[in-house]
Structure formats: C-alpha cells, structure tokens
Amino acid sequence: MFSIVITEKGGAQRQLDFEGAEIGIGRLEDNDLCLPKNNVSKYHARLVFKDERYVILDQKSTNGTYVNGRRISAPMVVRKGDKIYIGDFILTLAARGGVDAIAAREFRPLPAGDTRGVTLPTRLADPTVSERPVDPRTGVPRINSLPLAPPPSAALSLPPTRASVPPPLPNKANPTLPSAQPPLPTRATAPRPEPPAAASVAAQPGPGDAEHGYLTETASSPPTEATSHEADQAVWSAEHASAADSGQTSPAVLAPLIRLQGALAMLMERLATHMNVARGEESAFPSEHQTTLEQLIDELADEGAIGPDLDRRFLREAAMSEAVGLGPLDRLLANRSVREIVVDGPTRVLADLGGGLTPVSSFFSDDSAVLVSARRLLHRAGQKLDLSETMHEAQLPAGGWVQLLLPPLSPKGPLISVRCPLRAQSSPESLVTDGVLSTEMLLLLRNSVQQRKNILVLGPMGAGVSSLLAMITTFVSDHERVVTIEDSPSASLLNSQTLPLSRKAVPEAGLAEFLRQASQLRYDRLLIDDLQAADTLSALSTAASTNGVLLGMHAPNPQIALTLLELFAHSALPAAGRSIKPLLAAALHLFVHLAPDGSGARRVHSICELHLTQPDTLELHGLFRYDGKAFLAAEPRASFPST
Numbered sequence: 001m002f003s004i005v006i007t008e009k010g011g012a013q014r015q016l017d018f019e020g021a022e023i024g025i026g027r028l029e030d031n032d033l034c035l036p037k038n039n040v041s042k043y044h045a046r047l048v049f050k051d052e053r054y055v056i057l058d059q060k061s062t063n064g065t066y067v068n069g070r071r072i073s074a075p076m077v078v079r080k081g082d083k084i085y086i087g088d089f090i091l092t093l094a095a096r097g098g099v100d101a102i103a104a105r106e107f108r109p110l111p112a113g114d115t116r117g118v119t120l121p122t123r124l125a126d127p128t129v130s131e132r133p134v135d136p137r138t139g140v141p142r143i144n145s146l147p148l149a150p151p152p153s154a155a156l157s158l159p160p161t162r163a164s165v166p167p168p169l170p171n172k173a174n175p176t177l178p179s180a181q182p183p184l185p186t187r188a189t190a191p192r193p194e195p196p197a198a199a200s201v202a203a204q205p206g207p208g209d210a211e212h213g214y215l216t217e218t219a220s221s222p223p224t225e226a227t228s229h230e231a232d233q234a235v236w237s238a239e240h241a242s243a244a245d246s247g248q249t250s251p252a253v254l255a256p257l258i259r260l261q262g263a264l265a266m267l268m269e270r271l272a273t274h275m276n277v278a279r280g281e282e283s284a285f286p287s288e289h290q291t292t293l294e295q296l297i298d299e300l301a302d303e304g305a306i307g308p309d310l311d312r313r314f315l316r317e318a319a320m321s322e323a324v325g326l327g328p329l330d331r332l333l334a335n336r337s338v339r340e341i342v343v344d345g346p347t348r349v350l351a352d353l354g355g356g357l358t359p360v361s362s363f364f365s366d367d368s369a370v371l372v373s374a375r376r377l378l379h380r381a382g383q384k385l386d387l388s389e390t391m392h393e394a395q396l397p398a399g400g401w402v403q404l405l406l407p408p409l410s411p412k413g414p415l416i417s418v419r420c421p422l423r424a425q426s427s428p429e430s431l432v433t434d435g436v437l438s439t440e441m442l443l444l445l446r447n448s449v450q451q452r453k454n455i456l457v458l459g460p461m462g463a464g465v466s467s468l469l470a471m472i473t474t475f476v477s478d479h480e481r482v483v484t485i486e487d488s489p490s491a492s493l494l495n496s497q498t499l500p501l502s503r504k505a506v507p508e509a510g511l512a513e514f515l516r517q518a519s520q521l522r523y524d525r526l527l528i529d530d531l532q533a534a535d536t537l538s539a540l541s542t543a544a545s546t547n548g549v550l551l552g553m554h555a556p557n558p559q560i561a562l563t564l565l566e567l568f569a570h571s572a573l574p575a576a577g578r579s580i581k582p583l584l585a586a587a588l589h590l591f592v593h594l595a596p597d598g599s600g601a602r603r604v605h606s607i608c609e610l611h612l613t614q615p616d617t618l619e620l621h622g623l624f625r626y627d628g629k630a631f632l633a634a635e636p637r638a639s640f641p642s643t
Helices: 099-106 227-239 241-246 251-271 287-302 312-324 329-334 367-380 428-433 439-450 465-475 511-520 533-545 558-572 581-587
Strands: 002-008 013-018 022-026 045-050 053-058 076-078 083-086 089-093 340-343 349-352 357-359 391-395 401-405 415-419 455-459 482-486 498-502 525-528 549-554 590-596 602-614 617-626 631-633
Touching (some): 045 083, 251 312, 287 312, 312 367, 329 349, 367 391, 367 401, 367 415, 439 465, 439 602, 439 617, 439 631, 455 465, 455 558, 465 482, 465 525, 465 590, 482 511, 498 511, 511 533, 533 581, 549 558, 558 581, 558 590, 558 602, 558 617, 581 602
Parallel strands (some): 455 549, 455 590, 482 498, 525 549
Antiparallel strands (some): 002 013, 022 045, 083 089, 340 349, 340 415, 349 357, 401 415, 602 617, 617 631
C-alpha cells in the first residue's frame, strides 16, 4: 500500500494512495501515477513494494530519477521521508496522514506537555530544475543536473564495494531455474549498449521544453518484465550493504576504471604529438584536430586498447577537456550544487554536494594532467604556476578559492582544493526542506536577525558555517547595508546589498584594519567569518558595541567555542586576571551549532542562548537540539519575543 505526497514546482501539494504492490510513473495517462510535464519521460520510473521495502527503478528516462538529490543508476531502496525527484515533481513516501505525518517526522517537540507541531514550507527546492549548466561546446542545457560522472556506458560509477557477488535469484518465469537469471548488472561490470537511433535523445530542446532547460526524448520504452527481479536485487543489496564496510573492492569492479584511464592516457600521449596539450591557459579545442582525435581513437581500438565495452564518446570528450580545459574539473565546476572539490591524485577526485566530500567517478590521465589543470586554474585566477613554490592560493573570478600543494609539501603529488562559491539560488526555506533545521528553528533565526541579536554560527571544518551565515544575511531588511569580512566572499552572492571585504586579498592586514575600513563604509550590519584567535578581542569588542553582528568560527560544540573565545580574548588583555565574561555576554546572544550527522548530512545540532547568571558565570541555555532523528524544542523558550 503506497501513500505518496506529490509536490509540484511552485509549491502545490497533493497526496495519492495506491493499493497495489507496484506502480508505474510517467508522462502518459496509462501510468499508475501520471506526471504530465515535458521533462518527465513517457514511462519514467517504477516504484515497487517488496519484502517490506520500497524500491525505485528508473526506466532509462531522459532526465533521470533522483533520490535525495543524487541521480540513481540502478534500483535503489528508499524509505519513508526520502525525496524522489522526477522532473518538476518531488515524491515523498509517507504513512497515512500525508503532509502532517512528514511534518511530525521533521520536528517532534519534547513530550513535556508541548504538543505544537510544524508544517512543511510551501516552497520546496528542486535541484533537478534549478538553473541547469549549459554545455560550453553546444550551448545546450545539460540533461543531468549533477554532471559528476561520464555517460552510463563509460562504466565508471562504482557500486558499493562488497565482499562477494550476490547469488542469482530465481527466475520469475521459471522458479526452478535459479541459474537462468543473471545477477543484477552494474555500470562497472555490464555497460549499457548504445541505444538505437530511434531511441536517441534529440540534439536540440523541443519547443515545449525550452523554459525547463531539458532535452526531449524522441522515443520511450515501456516498462520491462525485469522490474520485479531488479527489485529483488536491490533488496538483496540493501540487506548486504554491511559488506561494503570491509573496504575491499573486487578487481572485476575496478578493471573497467583502470582500462578507461589507461586508454585515456594512451590517447593523450598520442594527441600530444599533434597539438600542445600542456599549454598554461584554457582554450577551445582546435577544429582541425577533431578528425585527428577520431583517427587516434580508431587506431587504439584497432590495437585492442579500447575494447567494445569502453565508451568512445566519453574518451573523446575527456580527451578534449583535458587537452584544452580542466579535465574532469570542468564538469564539477559547472555543477551549481558542488561546494568543494579535492584532487588527491589522477584517480582520486572528491566533491562535496552538501553531504561531505565523497569520491566521484572522474579521473585524469596521469599526474602531469593534474598539474596542467592546476596551472590553468591559477591562470584563470590571474596567477602563474611556480614549481619552486610548494603552495599556491588564489581567488577565482567567480568567487571560489583554489589551493595547490606540490611536493615535498604534498608527498603523493599535486593536491588541488577548490572551494566553490554559493551558486545555487536557494531560499532559507530550503534549509527546512533539506533537513538542515526545523521550521521553528528557522523562525527563531529570522526573528533574531530582525531584532538585531548577535549570532555566532559554529561548527567543524567543512560543516557549512559560511553557507549558513550567508543564508542568514538574507533575513536582513533590504534598506540595511551589510559589510562582510570573509576569506572568500560568499554572503554577497545571496544578498545583493552586502559589501564584501576579502581577508585573503590582503593577508598581512589584521581584523582591526578590516574593521576600520568597514566602519568607514557606514555599515548597518556586520558579518565576520572564520574568527581566528588573534582576532577574538577585536571582534567581541565590536559586537558588544554593535547590534546585529553575525560571527562564524570553527569549534566542535558551543561549550568549547565559548571556552576558546574566553581564552583567546583573555590572552589579548594587557592586564591579567580581568574577567572577560561580561564582554562575552554583551557581544553574543545566540550560538548556532552546525555539524554533519552520522550519514554526513549537515544539521543544526543545537541553538543556545547565552546568559550571564552571576557576575562571573556564563550559562548556555538550549533552545533547540537535534537528537539524531528529529529536532526537539526546549522550555522555556528564548528570552526575547519569537514572533
């Protein structure tokens, strides 16, 4: 029995109940669930309930099926509350009770007589339809809004590592022949063959799809009979997922990846005899070498270096990107959801899409290609690569920050780190939709900003402190001038009235100098991110004399943050023994603790209010906390009005 809450782009919600164990989802009316939009395929996906589990299967749709923002390439087990993105729609599995049941799961008050609940915001963020990147070569919007991996047939997306291959399941047509049903193919072991011409994707968007940024399909396949078997395999994978903790990957899984990289390395070596693939700046791929590249691929195929299971189209595009661009970084930097990229070797590329750094299915041909891409990144930032220097830092024109470490500082080879600016047009309500905080927590932050309370956002490195600070600035009134002091400006990308000052642009200047410059700009609000030990006393003194200050620092929890601030400020005082606690109480009102949970997703783990209970005693009073499953409210509430 299915209960699905359907949210359409724009906020309209409805709930449908299904009695069967399997439903089809697509654009045509003969589907069990009809989603009549051009960016939904005719037979887009199927949802199966089997063995007390829900399994979503993509039916080779044009624009893909996403679960919690990640595109699926194989049947996937989903749970109640997971968000399934299909075109302009978000599907959420729910118990009977629909939207209210989901809201109760996202915010559950403490049971001490507090029965207030919350409802979901009417505006939901959909990463599959937000400003899709455009292919620089064709000018056509990309189909995949998460362009992290090569085409499916490139056999690069590694499945979760398992100690063994699952045994074949019984054939549904003939249960007595278990060996007749092969194991579920993965993109690493059984690449999907090229579709026939009749089922290809159109090269240009259709007239009805231009506003959505999608390509339309010219043909669509009806559901296959293998759906039930694939659901069996997905359930098997979920039950044996603990085998992935062994950290061992089967050589059969790694083989296609190794052969693809080897083929790319040989292709780049031969292409280097025809053109300069190591030039220090980016450019367009020369048209006169297009034919040469195809001939080199044919030669490698004739020699057996490129087998029929390796995707030639991917090799061609990867070679072109590496020859004149940034290699796999081109795809990642074009993805508006990517927050950080780390290259720790030619075959180890990691990206952060909001859940922490995770490996992606991308690679360079060799170490020299990594160094060439680093040289071009620095050139984009207006710097030159100096091999005698082991560390380079530069700010990219779009606002990101690139760091390059070279041997011997990085013994393994060149290490590239790129911090991407906030590029997705998110709203504060999307924090609730993404499970970062609850509706009541968001309301408290909004009211705190409007009442000019001083807020400290804290968390470990990579927790998203800067992103949350930038989002909080959107609560400031339009007529107020906000001056931000940041390492790399990000708040200005979400709030148009902010005036950013970049600390890394003048690294020798202290915070006191930046505060002097900020005061000359006659700010109404002040934001100071990445608070350092030497800056603490200046920052606290300014916050104590100014209302509506936003601060950010790295600390594991609010209590340690308070201790560090007191220690740093006390060490900067000329006279020993003087208490710093009254200054802390006057400078800081709210502590917002942001950190990843066990799954890597970012959550606001607590919001505390700071009180000076005695002349020399500070107390953090918890207003909200995250218990690992839900956001809980405490009593009494904040000392200032929340409405």
